[in-house]
Amino acid sequence: xxxxxxxxxxALVAASVYLMLARYVLRVIFGLVLISNAANLTxxxxxxxxxxxxxxxxxxxxxxxxxxxxxxxxxxxxxxxVIGFGLFAFALVLVFRAWTSLGTLYSDEMRVAEPPExxx
Numbered sequence: 591x592x593x594x595x596x597x598x599x600x601a602l603v604a605a606s607v608y609l610m611l612a613r614y615v616l617r618v619i620f621g622l623v624l625i626s627n628a629a630n631l632t633x634x635x636x637x638x639x640x641x642x643x644x645x646x647x648x649x650x651x652x653x654x655x656x657x658x659x660x661x662x663x664x665x666x667x668x669x670x671x672v673i674g675f676g677l678f679a680f681a682l683v684l685v686f687r688a689w690t691s692l693g694t695l696y697s698d699e700m701r702v703a704e705p706p707e708x709x710x
């Protein structure tokens with residue numbers, strides 16, 4: 591199972607890098623979301639996958655059972671999902687603002703602070 595997840599993580603990272611190298615800003619945002627999901631899967635996989643094992647200690651026990659899921663990666667991934675969604679929403683608002691202000695989403699054409707090049 592870990593090998594399959596490693597291949598999925600590699601594919602997500604490759605697709606996100608490809609999208610983030612584009613000059614279209616919306617593709618960069620989608621690449622950012624994909625690399626965030628790849629990082630979440632990496633954290634989740636690093637916490638060891640245990641099928642059917644709850645992340646709980648039985649009532650009255652001082653130690654967990656021999657087969658127990660690690661709750662820390664699950665909590666980290668849940669927090670990262672919420673932060674990633676907030677970042678995605680903020681980035682979409684920035685893209686919308688750039689489109690309404692500049693009329694384009696291509697990074698080469700966004701030249702607010704730079705003077706236009708003159709053909710000589």
